Amino acid sequence: MKPKLINCIDCGIQKISCSKAIRCCKCSTSFRLAPSKENDIELLGSMYTNVKDAGINENGKQCYSFTHSCGISQTWIMNNLKTRLKKSPNKIPCSKCGSVNRIKTAMQMYLQKYTKDYDLKEFKGYSKKVRTLTEITYRENIRILNPLNLKRTRGNTGYHLDHIVPVIVCFTSDVSPEQASSLQNLQMLDAGMNLSKGRKFFNEQLLNFLKTLKNHDTIPKK
Secondary structure, three states: OOOEEEOOOOOEEEEEEEOOOOOOOOHHHHHHHHHHHHHHHHHHOOEEEEEEEEEEEOOOEEEEEEEOOOEEEEEEEEHHHHHHHHOOOOOOHHHHHHHHHHHHHHHHHHHHOOOOOOHHHHHHHHHHHHHHHHHHHHHHHHHHOOOOOOOEOOOOOOOEEEOOOHHHHHHHOOOOOOHHHHHHHHHEEEHHHHHHHHHOOOOOOHHHHHHHOOOHHHOOOO
């Protein structure tokens, strides 16, 4: 077909096109999505508050903004939200609550698999203290622990600051938070290796050594 000048019947913009379209690309997308907007907003309104049409993103996907019951405001692609609802029809999707619940579930499964001999609340307090002291040790000894300035991450790529004797092992072996977070128990390790090593394989000699450390031995040294 020969190119011709057309006027969009919705916005009036003129454009040269070879198609028989009576709307421009932007208006065509809006027209195509319009019938489902009313149903989408009704669905979102049953789960969230402050539901608003956030428009079409750069990929032509319909987005909506809303506020979850936990107070967090979000903007989601509608198709992604529907996929979440399809997989978990009894759960209202939330980026914040979802990640918290996943971590909580993973921790509970971990404890069920490896031990039933200690209080979860007590372990959480112990773990939090170890992590705090670990960051202090790292900052004070970064030239020793990370001389190559490797990038630390939280995912499965890059490098993690690893506890050679795992925190859970230190806890169940009566190792103090100061001893568990000491320089002697830290190393930079490939993320994949750290996530796959588990708690079964650790240096028993190092564990016994950590137990002998006194407070002055665990103080970070520059």
